[in-house]
Amino acid sequence: MTVKKQPDGRWLADVQPIRGQRFRKLFKTKAEAQRYEQYITSNKAADPAWNPKAQDRRRLSELVGLWFDLHGHMLKDGERRKAKLDALCVRLRDPIAMKLDPATYAHDRRLRAEAGITPKTLNNELGYVRAVFNELRGLGQIDYANPLELMKLYRIEERELSWLTQEQIADLLTAIREGCDNPHVEPIVLLCLATGARWSEAEGLTPSRLRNGAVTYSKTKSSKVRTVPIQPELEAFIRDHWKRHGQFTGAITSFRRALSRSGIVLPKGQASHALRHTFASHFMQKGGNILTLQKILGHSSLAMTMRYAHLAPEHLAEAVRLNPLASVRGYALES
Incomplete structure (x- = not known):
């Protein structure tokens, strides 16, 4: 790059800021030529086409840490999510985040599925990883697309919700009263059955609430x-219980032992949650309103509550009244 005076008295600005591109222009004065030289140089220095941004070489673990500092720490399960994400980084050998290979992730997911990890857990973990990229992109910390954006979730078959009959409820309460080693089990179970609460919600109840x-x-x-x-x-029973035994403490293990003694068999993972299902199922069977049930259970969407809609009396009655056999002429069932 240089500015030279020409034989005719004009000044030539000959600028080549980047190899392969040259700018030449004549000016009447040296100052004009120098200003042009500075203009070309500074503009090309700021041109992203000629000054590509350095590739993001941060590792996945670095992004997980950044996500937790900026967002994850605010989540109720933030610490648990970070632990799962840290374990993922170790399993995948902490790759450069922007080069995270979907096929590599899918292979790790398959190995975990073969080891007995449930599809629901694997789907949740994929959601956690996606959230890291999505949140950081929204916060301006990365400028590239989510590398796992197009990965598909596992298809999960809907499980039948287990709930207790009136007889089973009586058997369970008898097993609790006759042999339970924790006095808090009974009032917690009664609260779950009476209000549709999750076990942790009922267990954490305080007198002020x-x-x-x-x-x-x-x-x-x-x-x-x-x-x-x-x-x-029930209110009087619980208040009297608190006077005699104090506020509730952890009682889930004692509840599971009482459930085992009662002889009631429930699907894996539905022990205490079956109490919540029992409330919802009986509520609908007795003619309860689905929107009221949504509010009682605290579901964020009606779709979650609709799992119980088939138990409503009118739903069952219509299944008998509207099925095609009900209108077949000249045909009678014979035994």
Whole structure:
């Protein structure tokens, strides 16, 4: 790059800021030529086409740490998610994040599935990884697309919800009263059956949230506060229990032992949650409103509550009244 005076008295700005591209222009004065030289040089220096941004070489573990610092720490399960993501980084040998290979991730997922990890857990973990890239891109920390954006989730077959009959409820309560080593099990079970609460919600109930014939649950899974009325007798029973035994403490292990003694067999993973299903199932069978049930259970969407809709009396009656056999002429069932 140089500025030279020509034989005719003009000044030539001969600028080549980048190899392969040259700018030449004549000016009347040396100052004009120098200004042009500076203009070309500075503009090309700022041109991303000529100054490509250095490739992001950060490892996946670095992005996981950054995600946790900027966003993950605010989540209720943030620590648990980070632990799972850290384990993933180790299994995948901590690749450069932007070069995370979907095929490599899919291979790791297959090995974990063969080791007995459930499809639901694997889908959740894929969601955690995607969230790292999506959140950091939204925060301006990365500028490339999510490398796992197009990966498909496992298809999960809907499980039949297990719930207890009136007889099974009686058997369970008898098993609790006759041989339970933890006094808190009975009132917690009664709260779950009476309000559709999750075990952790009922177990965490405090006296300040039981008043005026209603129970208020906070710090719920959906982060919403909800209030459910209960019978006066149940309120009195729980208050008397607190006077004699203090506030509830961890009782899930004692509950599982009582469930085993009762002889009731439930699918794996549905032990305490079957109490919540039992409330919802009986609520619908007795003619309860599906929208009211949604509010009681605290579901974020009606779609989750619709799992119980088939138990409504009108739904069952229509299945008999509207099926095609009901209108076949001249045909009678014979035994």
